[in-house]
Amino acid sequence: MSIEEIFHQYLDSKVFRDREKLLPDYVPEELPHRDEQIVTLAKVLAPALTGSRPSNVFIYGLTGTGKTAVTKYVLRKIREKAQHKVDYVYINCRQNNTSYRVLAELAKHLGVKVPFTGLALGEVMKRLVQGLERHRGIIVVVLDEVDNLVKRNGDDVLYFLTRVNEELTSSKVSVIGITNDLKFTEFLDARVKSSLGEEELVFPPYNAVQLEDILRRRAREALKDGVVDDEVLKKVAAIAARQNGDCRLALDILLKAADIADREGADKITQVHVDKARNEIEKNLAVDIIKTMPLHVKLVLASIYLLSRDNSSRMITTGLIYDKYKELASKLGMEPVTSRRISDIINELDIVGIINARVISLGRYGRTKVVSIGVPLKNVEEGLASDSILKTLFGIG
Ligand SMILES: Nc1ncnc2c1ncn2[C@@H]1O[C@H](COP(=O)(O)OP(=O)(O)OP(=O)(O)O)[C@@H](O)[C@H]1O
Ligand SMILES: [Mg+2]
Known part of the structure; x- marks a missing residue:
């Protein structure tokens, strides 16, 4: 052609008719089956219209349940209604996954000058306080996928944003934290946890x-x-x-x-x-x-891959995998991890569905785990081959 x-x-x-309308970032004019969440969020944020600070909100729900879409939708509506008095900053913490970058994004929105890197966090915060004060209004800071930030950098930013109102006189800050992974709340200081969760909103699956x-x-x-x-x-x-x-x-x-x-x-x-x-x-x-797996996990998978590729009729047991893994690790000059850790890795690979593992009985010889690859071999190959070390050493790909 x-x-x-x-x-x-x-x-x-x-x-x-209009392909854009199916793209993931497009927020449609109507979000059916999320009325309850839209109404609740609107009620929480409504005080902003008369200049009082809305409660902070913590939003939780599994992936693809409309958390990001609903939040953007409600904030857009409230800004239309309130014109200049209410503003919001949307920050995705997967794309901006350090405290510095999140604060720098906020600074950029407020027109505060902060270099791309290099300042101490405390200095950035000081400039932000001035910038917020000059803003003279309500500002809602949305930290989407906030678990990525907290797991990596702790809760400094959340602490700052949930406390900063004590230093402000003519502006007010509210925080909306969104996540699909509740585990990160373990990393939160008790005070941060309770101020972020002034209101909580759960998005059920469709x-x-x-x-x-x-x-x-x-x-x-x-x-x-x-x-x-x-x-x-x-x-x-x-x-x-x-x-x-x-x-x-x-x-x-x-x-x-x-x-x-x-x-x-x-x-x-x-x-x-x-x-x-x-x-x-x-x-x-x-x-x-596969591409984003840590090296040892890739090595274990590479072992299983090589065992299935080179000897498809043989049962692949944990013992065989461990031997192959040690062979590969030594070729790379790497210290092998323990067999205990290998068992854990095999379980992890099983959970994500890349491999299937099942325990079989060997009669009086006890039980062992046998493993097979759970996705097409060529996909495993493609994922592993993107790692230059594996590609050259083992002739994969
Ligand atoms: N009620 C709805 N009506 C129309 N489109 C929707 C609705 N809910 C979600 N969507 C669409 O589905 C996609 C996923 O929604 P969204 O990004 O809001 O999920 P999420 O809960 O933020 O997921 P994640 O936790 O992975 O970030 C988006 O393209 C969004 O526009
Ligand atoms: Mg989202």
């Missing part, structure tokens, strides 16, 4: 019926009429419902299926497109998980 043809086909899509309804409305905006049937939406919704009601996954699958249909020049999205989309997403997921 020539470039002209590709572009022409794209411009002349039979599938899309069920299949709700997901189907959400998908139908997003599809209406993004896709041409008649491109997607109810059966197809039902199927996508059912897949995502099984994955903890993750709406992001549902939209991902629909977008990818629509892309595949569009590329094929089809005028309808079929179940086959959905299956293809799902395979592609699962593949990416496995490869991404």
Whole structure:
């Protein structure tokens, strides 16, 4: 196909009306099945309209339950209503995962000059206090995916933001902390925990019926009429419902299926497109998980990979894995971790679904664990091969 043809086909899509409307960052004009959360958050933030400080809010829910979308939606509405008096800063703590970077983001929003790195945290905070004071109004600071910050850098920023009102006279700060991982609250100082949790909001997972309804409305905006049937939406919704009601996954699958249909020049999205989309997403997921694993975990996986590749009929036991792992570690000149740790790693790999482990009985010889790779071998290969050390040493990839 020539470039002209590709572009022409794209411009002349039979599938899309407005592809943007299916992208994950787009916040739609309506968020069905989150009325309760929208109303609660609106009630908590409403005092800002008359200049009093809203309570801090702690928002919790599994991934893809609409936490980010609802928060942005409500804040946008309140800023429209309040015009200049209320402002908000949205900071994603996965992208900005150090205390310094979070504070620097806030500084940038307030027009406070802070260099990219280098100042002591205390100095940044001092400048922020001045900047906040000059702001003269309510400022809501949203720390999304805040667990990433706290696990890495502790609760300095949360401590600062939940205490800073004591130093301010003409401005007020409220904090909204959002997470899908409650474990991080163990790292919080008791006072920080209680001030952040002045109000708590839980986002339950969507069920299949709700997901189907959400998908139908997003599809209406993004896709041409008649491109997607109810059966197809039902199927996508059912897949995502099984994955903890993750709406992001549902939209991902629909977008990818629509892309595949569009590329094929089809005028309808079929179940086959959905299956293809799902395979592609699962593949990416496995490869991404493997790419970000610590080296020893990769080595254990590489051992299992090599054992299955080179000797597919043999049962892969924990003992064999440990021997292979030690061989690989010594080739790399690395101190091997203990067999106890290897067992833990095997369990971790099992939990994320990269491998399947089961315990079998050897009669009077006791029991052992046998392991097999749980995703296509080529995905494991692709994930491991992205590590240059593994790639060159073992001829993977
Ligand atoms: N009720 C809804 N109606 C329409 N779209 C929705 C709804 N809820 C969520 N979405 C969409 O689903 C995707 C995921 O939602 P969102 O990003 O808000 O999840 P989240 O709870 O913040 O997840 P995470 O914990 O992973 O950050 C987004 O694209 C969002 O626009
Ligand atoms: Mg989010």
